[in-house]
Amino acid sequence: MRADVVVVGAGPAGLASATRLAEAGRQVLLLARGNGFTHWGAGSVDVLGRVGGEPVERPLEAIDRLPEGHPYHLVGQAAVRDGLDWFSGFTAAAGLTHTGDPERNRSQVTAFGTLRPTCLLPEPAAGELRGRVAVVNFAGFRDFSPALCAQRLRRAGIDAVPASAPMPAWDHDRYFTGVELARAIDDAGFRRRLAPGLARAVAGAEVAVVPAVLGLNRGHEPWADLQSLVGTPLVEAATAPPSIPGLRLFAAYRARLEALGVRWQFGFPAVGVERDGDRVTAVRSEGASRVLATHCQELVLATGGVAGNGIDANRDGTLTEQVAGLPVEGFDDRLGFMGDQFLGDHPLAAAGVRVDAELRPVDAAGEPLLANVRCVGGLLAGHDPTTEGSREGVALATAARVAAVLAATPAR
């Protein structure tokens, strides 16, 4: 096998990098073990939600307050803007328009009734909560509790009340997941049957908060249609995995990559590289029966941190980068991995590979180790995507950077 650029990993960073490189004319192979944080996220674009635990109002300005070595410092504010601009254009063209302003964070309502700071929101999640807010579940959907959500919203001073919308007769009356419900809502006939009950449930409210299940494969159109049938603004709350907004985004990436002719290998974990001096010549991946070597000019690692499986945490406190054996700073023992409070901060979340300004992995002295390997997204050291609320921002900014860097090193 042979490719110009191999991108390893299909999370937010790998998908954006592969798309941008293909748009720039590179011949790309995307190699992935499985799905990434599109499926596990809140369905928004977090750029920088908190610094030192405090909510951030102006994410781009707050970058200055981040510690040295943070990926944002390496790529610069311009790359962050570039990443967000590109993403806004890409999603709008794919029927997944996002709203928001990189200069100012906004809040996203969650299934718990908390208001999480984020930057860009897909339109169905972007409505304002004002006046009386009905928090509505579709009867029988087990992953959303209007009572729980409304209780927290009321603590935040929002006049929220729980409600339930009856389900019309359908195939899944005993067993359905959010994905099945979302797929059903793709169908216009189903929406017409669903709307009257939903309208009764939200009667008297100015806005309705619903689980993020309003359509799967038709962009934001099912949401817009249902909203007009009901006659009340519908706001999708951040709901537990799998993230349906994330699935919509994943599908949009996949369609775009296929249109760009990107080859796509799913279920093939990368397990090693072949090297010639300071260059990687091939990536080895595990197939059903054998290890396959794919030769490449450039390698982009978007394998994630420990959470994404790019790094393995060992029993003795050391850490292992899974594809190229890149150095990752470990801990004295494994008790150092995590904090005492589960809901607190965990040092392991910020573990990663150190890179230079061109995103090449570096040694302890800061010298590049491999000339044609770039690291993007969660794999990078120096940021904690969850507690900072920076996952998608870092992914898009480093994808922007990798596209710029590789534009300067054209395919041979």
Place this chain on the structure above:
Amino acid sequence: MTPPLETDVVVVGGGVTGVAVLRDLALRGVHAILVERFDLGTGTSGRWHGLLHSGARYAVRDQESARECIEENTTLRRIAPHTIEDIGGLFVLLPGDDEAYAGQFVEGCQASGIPTEELSPAAAHRREPLLAPEVKLAFAVPDGGIDSWSLLRSMAADAEARGCQVLVRHPIVGVERSGDRINAVRVHDAVAGEDRTIGCQWVVNAAGAWAGEVGRLAGVPITMIAGKGVMVVMASRYVHGVVNACRKPADGDIIVPQHEVAILGTTSEQVPSPDDISVPPADVDRMIDMCAQMVPSIASGRVLRAFAGSRPLYKPEAPAGGDGQAGGDTREVSRTFTVLDHASRDGLDNMFSIVGGKLTTCRQMAQAVVDRLAERMGVTEPCRTATEVLPGADHGHHRLAEPLARVERDQAYGELICECELVTRGQVRQAVADGLTELEDLRRKLRLGYGPCQAAFCAWRAAGMLAEGSWEPHDGPAGRESAPRRPEGAGAPPDPVAGLERFLEERWRGQRSTIWGDQGRQALLNHAIYRGIFDLRGDGVPDEAAAALDQPPRTEPGAGDPTQRVGEELAGDSEGRTSSRAKGR
């Protein structure tokens, strides 16, 4: 203040011993009230490996315990089959193990009445395919698995049905003595936030590892040795039955499959306090490395969590007030039990303590102390606990596949709240209707949150159901979720988010020392859900009951109080802090 209660016997301690004592009294027609500081089974009875002993582990060194075990093993299979997984056990001899010990083992089992069957390596591997290939010899014994929470619930339900009372979240805070008699026991109702007095004729101290502290409250010295044991929970069973190393008991010599996990045990270390249940990572590593000698795939397996329990060891010859040598191995202390009659021992007329022992022998322990008590009380009813079958026993032994079979029969896949443990919406709804308001209590009752994902999904689903149970109706849109109104005077509804945060932090305590590999990923994914998506930050507003429990009011001796007040408040910890379960009992 709540009106004082009156009873014949106060039983202190809601572990298996105390509950077995309560049931024994109930069956003899004696009225008794059991008081427990947290929930049933939150001490040693809930912190162990779940082995129904055949007695073989004691056959060489402690044959008195071995005989007690095999007798009670047989009895429990008869009266409580539904709490037992009939899985059998093996003792395996590995290269390097002393073959002479195997001879002593067989002789000891014979002498103690424990049936053994010698298996060739091939036969042992047919029975347990994951056993190390180099196993030289194995002996089959009638070990089993037993679910102590299920046993506790059955015994307590039986006792309550016969008129006795269980007060959980009622720590004992003092006793009222006049001269040589206890007139009453004072407890703190941790949910109502006030003290209660229970007038009584007799007191049975069944506080297990904490018996010494209850003794101090009553003014009698009891020297308990806290023998800490660390256990490691693996994410799958590995073995069909119990696997023991055929050698002198040592660290990491037993694997007990329980429900869908396996528990590796255990260490045995003397510690200063039974509340020391810390888990050093080195102990976790040793359990894994030692057990992997018997079942090699454990070495690369996924560890769910680790925990420690405190054995209730009693050392009669220890000088009063002495605390022995902390840090020593406590395996040399006998595992048998002792009834202390404080009348002859300490001049306190109406109190007994039951100390030592183990879960397998809890019924026999109860019988021993209640026989003595009944004689003093003039109660002539004989003990019937060995023959009266417990409620719930009519379907035979518990089988691993039962919960899945139930879900398939009911086609309840979509009703699952906890996929790992197959807990359905109906079960959670019923538990909420029964008055449970804490996720920790749901865990003990339903096993919610025990499985490989460690509550990534079930905890917030269940929190949502608790929220629906406590929602105060408002004038709102039509089609509102119907929710039961809380009873008059029940106070503010508990904040389900705060309860969820407490549950997550409590679960976290057991995971800290087992985070590496897949568990590291799982922990960070769970963190990404709860903190990332749901934006929980551990700042949930604690409900009133929790706030009251966090700071239990100190009980001061009242000025001019005619009764002599002895003792001090028991130290609490963060286990099982809140519930309204005690209400209405």
